[in-house]
Structures are given as C-alpha cells and as structure tokens.
C-alpha cells in the first residue's frame with residue numbers, strides 16, 4: 389500500500405472505517421474522556437452497541453457503493469474502536485502514528501495488518517512528548533492545518549489532545565509545508581463549548597468551501613484567517629448547537645460527494661445548493677460520543 393493524502397476532499401480511493409462491535413458498552417463516569425459521553429452517561433441515554441453497529445455499517449455500504457476500498461480494524465473485545473480518525477493520519481505519502489490519549493492506545497494494534505503493507509520508510513513515529521490525534525490534523529495542499537491547545541493548563545484538559553510540541557515536530561517533518569495551528573476552545577464539562585478536535589469546529593468541503601464554528605476558536609484572528617482563505621461567501625457558519633450536533637464532522641468522498649447526517653437539514657440544503665451530492669446516514673447514536681463521520685474514517689489514499 390502506498391498512502392497518499394494531500395487534502396480533505398479529492399476522490400477517496402482507500403479508507404479505514406471504524407467498527408462499533410464489542411465496543412465495551414457504557415463506561416463508568418470516571419472513565420469517559422469527553423463531555424458529551426459524560427452527559428449521556430449521566431442522563432441514562434448512552435448509545436447502545438446494536439444501534440451504533442447499524443449506523444456505522446450504513447457508512448461502509450455507501451463507501452463501497454462509491455467504489456472506495458474499505459478496511460476495518462480487527463475487533464478488540466470490549467474496546468471502543470469507532471473513531472479510527474484519531475489513531476493516525478496520512479500526509480503526502482507518509483503514515484504518521486498518532487500519540488493518542490492513553491485510554492485509546494490499543495486501537496492502533498487493530499490496524500497493524502494494513503500498516504504492515506506500507507514500507508517502513510513511509511511510516512513515522514513522533515517523540516513521546518508530542519501529543520497528537522488525527523481529528524486535529526488536516527493536510528490542505530501546501531498547508532497542514534492543526535488544531536491544538538496552547539494554554540498553560542493543557543494537562544488539566546482531557547479534551548486537549550494535540551500539544552504545541554507536536555505542532556513544532558510536524559513542521560520539522562514536513563519543512564516544505566506550512567503548518568498552521570489553531571488554538572481551540574476546550575471544556576471537560578460543557579460539550580457546547582468544547583472543540584474536541586479541529587474537525588469538531590471546521591472542515592474544508594468541495595473545491596473551495598468550508599464549514600466553521602467561530603466560538604470553537606480561541607483566537608479571533610485564526611478564525612478570520614480561515615474565513616479569508618475561503619472567502620466569506622464560501623463558508624457555512626454553524627452555531628454552538630450545530631457544533632454540538634457535529635455538523636462540521638461530515639465526510640468527503642470527493643469534491644462532489646459527501647456523507648452527511650440526515651438530521652443536518654440546514655447544512656445539507658446548503659451543500660446541495662453548491663452542487664454537492666449528499667449521501668445521508670443516521671448517526672445520532674454515535675454522535676453521543678462526541679464524534680461523527682470524519683472521526684470514524686481514516687483516509688489512506690485520495691487521488
């Protein structure tokens with residue numbers, strides 16, 4: 389396998405899609421690592437395995453219908469493996485291993501059978517002190533966009549997953565690119581004020597569009613920089629409720645085709661008005677774990 393990714397939207401050829409089977413069920417409150425899961429545990433509405441399996445298998449079906457090669461992680465008994473995005477990422481022709489939250493670190497073993505087919509010199513491991521998860525990383529042509537949290541209190545946020553050390557290391561690894569980092573709003577307790585990853589408050593779409601939630605960004609100038617890059621008319625602004633519902637976390641099969649949640653009426657109408665075909669799935673149960681469609685996919689090859 390020769391991985392190749394330069395952006396978020398070119399024609400997808402090969403992808404890893406998470407699995408929801410044997411996901412371990414409802415965690416104890418103190419073991420949950422995002423505020424939306426915590427809310428659903430408290431309210432007794434944590435999602436059930438059979439519903440999440442149904443939701444994610446509908447995505448597999450659509451990907452295959454569009455002739456995408458789909459790999460699935462091997463199932464580790466009683467372990468949550470829905471959000472493949474975070475365990476690694478491809479930039480150009482390199483697969484980079486994430487340094488993920490320790491609670492999630494077994495997830496990577498389950499895709500060894502895919503990674504073994506990639507040449508060793510195409511695989512990169514970052515130093516241990518660099519924390520990074522794929523949900524924060526977006527190759528964008530000559531740029532690499534990275535969500536981070538720069539606060540002194542980084543270590544007090546279980547929701548801060550990518551540190552400045554990782555941002556600096558990525559710049560060293562890809563000197564020909566400009567690594568542009570974004571300071572994101574974090575909350576361990578309020579899911580409406582928590583941009584868990586960059587893909588929870590921003591995502592490029594189509595040829596030159598983007599979905600964005602202003603309040604997810606701590607620095608107004610970083611938000612403005614993105615809006616100016618696309619142009620004001622080209623961005624779809626979402627509010628805190630829409631971020632919470634995970635509108636920025638749809639997934640592109642190409643510039644012209646996306647997979648979205650059937651519940652995102654306003655977003656889907658906008659996408660359609662831009663000439664983008666919207667394949668819909670119902671992802672309301674998986675969404676309760678603060679992740680959606682981008683989070684459950686790890687693209688390996690885009691044309």
Ligand SMILES: NC(=[NH2+])NCCC[C@H](N)C(=O)O
Pocket residue numbers: 421422425471473474522523524584585587588677678679680682683
């Ligand atoms: N790329 C993403 N936004 N991933 C979402 C992961 C959600 C998961 N509950 C976590 O906290 O790790």
